[in-house]
Amino acid sequence: MKITIYGNNMSAMGVAAVLARSGNVVYLPISSHDLDSRRISVTEPGLRGLLQSQFDSGRLRSYDPNHPPSDSDIHWLNLESQSYDQAAAIVANIASLKEGPILFINQSIFGIGSTSRLNAILGNDDQRTVVYIPDSLRGGQALETLMKPDQLVIGSDSQWAIARITAMARVLMGPNQRIRIMSSQEAEFATLALNGMLAMRLSYINELANLADSMEIDIETVRDTIAGDNRIGKHFLNPGCGFGGEKFSDHLLLFSDFLKEKRRSSLLRTVIDINEQQKETLFRKLWRHFQGNLKGCKVAIWGASYKPGSADIHNAPSLATIDACMAQGVEVRVHDPLALQNLAEYYRHAENLVLCSTPEQAADGADALLLVTEWPEYGMRDFNRIVSNMRRPLLLDGRNVYDPGEMKDYGFHYHGIGRKAV
Secondary structure: OEEEEEOOOHHHHHHHHHHHHOOOEEEEOOOHHHHHOOOOOOOOOOHHHHHHHHHHHOOEEEOOOOOOOOOOOEEEEOOOOOOHHHHHHHHHHHHHHOOOOEEEEEOOOOOOOHHHHHHHHOOOEOOEEEEEOOOOOOOOOHHHHHHOOOOEEEEOOOHHHHHHHHHHHHHHHOOOOOEEEEOHHHHHHHHHHHHHHHHHHHHHHHHHHHHHHOOOOOHHHHHHHHHOOOOOOOOOOOOOOOOOOHHHHHHHHHHHHHHHHHHOOOHHHHHHHHHHHHOOHHHHHHHHHOOOOOOOOEEEEEOOOOOOOOOOOOOOHHHHHHHHHHHOOOEEEEEOOOOHHHHHHHOOOOOOEEEOOOHHHHHOOOOEEEEOOOOHHHOOOOHHHHHHHOOOOEEEEOOOOOOHHHHHHHOOEEEOOOOOOO
16 A cells, blocks of 8 residues: 655654555655654664665655655544644645545544544545544554554544454454444544543552652552552552653643533643642652752752653653752753753753763762653662762652662662652
8 A cells, every 4th residue: 555644753653664564655754864864863662773674675755745645545644733734734635636535544633523623624425534543652662552552443434444444454463453443533532531541540649659758658558559459450550750741741731621621620630730740759859858958969860751761851750850950050960861862952051961871970979869760771770889979879769669678778868759768
């Protein structure tokens, strides 16, 4: 098949690479030169290599965004949440250029009902249609989640489109995929509701952890008890210093506005506000430890991206911590395996920010070490050396990665999120 991808974000590139590898001719609005020159940032494990190999094979091809191929079998929308007008213009343009069947797959979140509005541009015809398929990509696991999603949701009333997409899914993902078919509006609603549910679980466990902090209760014993109930389970019940990510945050705000408009509900807005406060948790612990006197301090931060495996720093908890520290004149020393370039661009003119090539370099001479992102690289280090080279061995564990007793044995003064003091 011939497929045109609209968009140059991580999801667009991931979809293009996977579809091209399966034998399709795929058009993408970036070129092999963009990859070589690093004009396009590709940090997902394995994605850059797969894109380059598909460009080399000739199955993946670039196109001028102002002149997309109109004769493709599938047109695939992977645009940002604020780009609905661009999507509508693309659909209208293809409709004007092509007679006969047209199949658009929309993986962009523009709000509930947006796919139906795009369908109206095509005349709501069974074989000239826009299908909504939620974006299943997870940062740090892009290729894995694209090829083996937990489930495939198809939002469409077109039997013609559903038959084509399910046949393609069997080829791409194997015959045993869980496929759920519903209207496009139901699929959009379900996607936003799912993200809202995950956010509520995270915010709830963080609220419990903050309460546990004030009561000398260890949140880990509480969490294990909650997670041990089969009605609840263990997923997204890890306390921490807040969540981030561009798409996740955008989706929460979009659904929050929808709930407020339709139901006058502030539930999700409260969840978002709790998360923003949670991002300040580590700095508040730092402030209390030094009794507000941070002048001349050096603080090491391990992890800047919003999650392990990603270079994305959009709405990352690290930004709130760095901003608060620099506002107090603190020298901030940051290490991250992937996100330092993005951090350098974000803090282009910051004078108190030092980007470090190793975790140990960041911690050398520091008055406090803050773990913000739970990269696997931070799990087992030479902590004896780290403690000896720090000016003051304070460890603030924003993800409860470490055992408090073990860290005390190394010589750290340890604080986690809701962890009982040793």
